Amino acid sequence: MQVMHADPRRLGVHAAIEVPDETAGELPLYVDRDTDLEPCGVRALIRQAAKEYRNHHRRLALAKQSSTRGGFVLLIGGSSVGKTRTAIEALRAVIPNWWLLRPNDAHHVRRVAENPPRHLVVWLDELQNFLGRPDGLTAATARALMDNGAVLVGTLWSVRYQAYTALPSSGQPDVCGNDRELLRLAEKVHLDKDFTRSEQERAHEVAEAGDQRVATALKSKDYGLTQVMAAGPNLVAAWRNADPYAGAVLNAAIDATRLGVQSPLNAELLRAAAPGYCDPSHRATAPSNWFEAALAYATARHNGAAALTPLAPPDTMGQISGYRVAEYLQQHAGHERRDATVPDTCWQALTDHLTDPHDQTRVGAAADERLLFPYAESLYRKAARDNSSYAARQLVELLAGRGREEEAIEFLHHHVDDGDPYAARRLVELLADQGREEDLRALAEAGNSY
Structure with a gap:
């Protein structure tokens, strides 16, 4: 599919507010952002990435690949600041005839990178879906695509960009090293949540030209x-x-x-978590269909969007695998609730119903930070059983820190047998701390060089 034929809604543009006399489902007119017009703005960066080499010898050297430079442009900003729409409009304005790939996951990107077509845009909206995991998108894959002339365009929340690029604390594993390397390849464009004066003026021009949705939005x-x-x-x-x-x-x-949690939240998890958010009188008088009614309310559309969006499993129709909170609501309500105590029912539901090891590890770390060690331990153990090496390390440190060195040592013995170098080193440290010289000699004889 070419860029010019791509449906912006299917590429991630939010549904717009609904007002009388406007066609439902159609997007409002686009208001040019300052970055669209700046010499180092988003369109200029895409134009530079798509530019053909003028050096004759360089063109010959790349004849088997592509005659375009290639590049990676990343739009960064808060939720609903216009990142996705700005990126799409820039592509439409600069390279409308190029082919557009919207990959399903990092594995899909790697397959395409092996033999990419010419004049290819790789669409990486919500870049966090390709990061933060061992099988995520790598800098090497991005370089391979760019070396073949592809243009990568992505979007990312500001807080997530900061999290991925932050250096680890001293002595902590560097779990985001690959993500930082990948993000260093990108040309960054930052979008603010507030329109500048010139952007406001252009918005008023669009409203005066007859777009009622822009006119309504300007009144807020x-x-x-x-x-x-x-x-x-x-x-x-x-x-x-x-x-x-x-x-x-x-x-x-x-x-x-x-x-x-980044995976869809299934109904069983939400049903189990909810009672802790109700007071005793509401729990006592809850109707038999309280959950079904609550879910219907949460998924109802409000001016084109829903607080909880139902999601289907891959390659299925009419089935719901779980729900995801609308981005802007999550950002707004999550900030308001940043200091709120999470009830035990929610922690227990997360422990019982999460199945993705990355989710289990992240929530386990959140429990660990709050000194909720039983929940952290359960979540780390589940993730470790699914071969999450980071969860295994966190579990060992939790056990050792709680004075349960024997359990940590027993756990490490199993991972040493699997060839984990961290387990081999940490096992030696714990045995040395306890003065267990015979066990250390046995490890040395078995080939442990630590």
Whole structure:
């Protein structure tokens, strides 16, 4: 599919607010951002990446690959600030005839990188979906694509960019090293949540030309234009005005997400987590269909968007694997709830119902930070059983830190047998701390060089 034929909604552009006399489902007119017009802005960067080499010898050297430079342009900003729409409009303006690939995952990107077609755009909206895991997108894959003339375009929240690029604390494993290396390859474009004066002027021109959605969004004083366009205020209002049961389901989903869950939240998890968000009187008087009614409210569309979006498993129709909190609502409500105590029912539901080892590890770390060691231990153990080496390390440190060195040593023995170098080194350290010289000699005789 060529860029010019791509549907922006299917590429990740939020549904816009609905107003009378506007065709439902159509996007409002685009308001040019300052970065669209700047000499080092998003369009200029894409144009540079797609530019053909002028050096004759360089063109001959790359004849079997591509005559374009290639590059990686990353738009960074908060939720609903217009990153995705700005990226799409830039591609439409600069390289509308290029082929567009929207990969399913990092493995899909690697396959394409082996023999990419000419004039290819790799669409990496929500770049965090390709990062933060051992099988994620690597800098090597990105370089291979760029060396063959491909243009990579991605979007990422500011807070996630900061998290991926932060250096690890002293003595801690560098779990984001590959992500930092990949992000260093990108030309960054930062979008602010507030329109500049010149952007506001262009928005007013679009409104005066007849776009009622832009005109309606400009009237909001509490939110930025792009957030209003993405139905953000209505989602926040729906969250605030929810009844006790819908509010419980929404808060459980919001807390689970802020604790580190990135996979869809299944219904069983939300049902089990919700009671801790209700007071005793509401639990006592809950109707038999409280959860179904709450879920219906949370998934109802408010001016084109829903607080919880149902998601289908890959390659299926009419089935729901789980739910995801709307981005703007998560950012807004997650910030408000940043100091709120997560009830035990939510921690237990996460422990019982999470299946993705990356989710289990992240939530386990969140429990660890809050000194909720039983939940952290359970989550780390489950993730470690799915071969998460980072979870295994965190479990060892938790056990050792709680005075349970014997359990840590027993756990490490199993991982030493699997050839884990960390396990071999840490096992020696723990045995040495306890003065167990015979065990150390046995390890040395078995080939442990630590």
